[in-house]
Amino acid sequence: MTAASERDYGSDDDCEWARPPGGGWISDDLDELPNLPRRTELLYASLVFASAQTVYHSLTVGLLERALAEQAPHVFDVYRCFSLTLDRRNRLEPDVLVARARADLAPKGTRLLSDDVCLVAEDSAERDRDAEPRKYAAAGIVHLWRVGEEDALPVVHTCALDPATRTCAPTGISHNRLKPTVPFPVDIDLSTLEPRR
Template identity: 55%
Template sequence: MSAAREYGLDEQYEWARPPAGGWTADDLDRLPNLPPHTELIDGSLVFVSPQTEFHMRMMRLLENALLDQAPADFEVFREFTVEIDSRNRPEPDVAVVRAGADTGARRTRLRSEDVVLAVEVVSQDSVARDREVKPGKYAKAGIQHFWRIEEDGGLPVVYAFELDPATSAYGPVGIFHNRLKLTLPFLIDIDLTAINRRGRL
């Protein structure tokens, strides 16, 4: 039985009316006709606005740099959902995951315990989610590192955080304007001014 019929809805409009208690992480795979990159936050579907050029370039810079610099025991994912719990399945813009976490080519989500870094590039429609809602959920799920990236004059500013196990909340590591240099979760050195250059930098 399809999810639509299970909830007594017309399949074409199934996602428009949530069931009592909201949607679940599994529903995100079953609902038909969802827009790409739909997230689940507190049982509600969250749709993304059209991507800006800054957002696209920043994700490309990060993905390329992290793939080049990550040791073999880490993998880099772009725009791939993470299951926090049954009512939350956010989609970080970029995530660094333990390489041994691979559960097969058909998987549609990561487990939060396998994610070591979640990155959110802030958009106009996602400010509150990226600054408050999603970091809180990543921290409670035990994800050790979180970066929030904002645009300032066409260039990125990276706000880096690390999980404090005593409080299950993130503490600031630093604010990076032109160059991002960190030792955790591995040695990282990214020229943030390269965002508008072509190629793998």
């Protein structure tokens, strides 16, 4: 029995998650708490709720997801907005991530573990530029793409884990075309992003 299943969450009609236990929530709680808003994350043992997404954000994430899914070797799976357990007190939901094929998804099929993930791509919201890269690096995620916007097109800042400092070290900035060679060769034409009306 997990720590999460030993906790009393109240009835399905309660918003029990509104009152955190002493020490805060743990990653397993996200699978057990009733009535959580969709796309709830855990950051520093606190629940974080996703805000509404823009059309630009949705199209950019879709572009990256499709390109990675088409070009990734069969030893990898690509996920969009899927839960990733970094440690007991941090469970995030990256925009796109690449993991080892047939990775452990937990008994309920709700999350990946950081040991199975080689790439995370995140829209460059303020939280994504600060807390999340540090968390991904501390968890050993080797590759991070921070996606920004310039002239209504994506700009991708690539980073890699520096094993000596356990931090994300910048490796490049891509405008118009993204062609990294790690974790596998990818060629993404960023200029093809066109908002649909």
